[in-house]
Amino acid sequence: MxxxxxxxxxxxxxxxxxxxxxxxxxxxxxxxxxxxxxxxxxxxxxxxxxxxxxxxxxxxxxxxxxxxxxxxxxxxxxxxxxxxxxxxxxxxxxxHMFEVEKRLARLLVYLYTRNLPESALTMQALRHSVDLPSAQKEVAAMIGTTAETLSRKLNKLEALKIIAMHKRTVNILEMETLIQLAEISH
Structure with a gap:
């Protein structure tokens, strides 16, 4: 192991x-x-x-x-x-159950929260950042889509001002909205 x-x-x-x-x-x-x-x-x-x-x-x-x-x-x-x-x-x-956008939102929330105590996931947080673990093609494969679709979904979330992208870093601007999109209960 x-x-x-x-x-x-x-x-x-x-x-x-x-x-x-x-x-x-x-x-x-x-x-x-x-x-x-x-x-x-x-x-x-x-x-x-x-x-x-x-x-x-x-x-x-x-x-x-x-x-x-x-x-x-x-x-x-x-x-x-x-x-x-x-x-x-x-x-x-x-x-199998969720649309790509929801799977992406779930991945972003997971990457953000994976090392935090549950109490740290707050709605009042203004800005959080997540580094995508690898190239978009591989991240896309993780959520069962293509790199092109992932890029479109990231662009859509950015246009909605839920996230802001800088290379492989995703700044989460609206954590509450992202959690709602991911349909995660906390």
Missing amino acids: FVVKSGLIKLTKNSKEGKQHIVRFLFPGDYFGQFALLHNKNNDVTAEIIESGVVCRMHRKDFIPLLEQNAGLAFSFLMSVSEQLHLAEETAGAL
């Missing part, structure tokens, strides 16, 4: 036809490889460094005894894996 201490990692999976699918981006505090670790199997995803940093590795022979000996750690790990599963299910559902 690998834990991202700093930097940014992109996880991808390749189809038999050679098409690459972005599984997700990993930010500091995120981890991957738990399935391979727990089931003692090889990982079927590829990790690519987007921003250099530090990644910690935990071997099965070291991790399993820790879980067996520490109920608190085992419970925390179970809760974390459960949260990861919930997020994956929510993301998969969003790809």
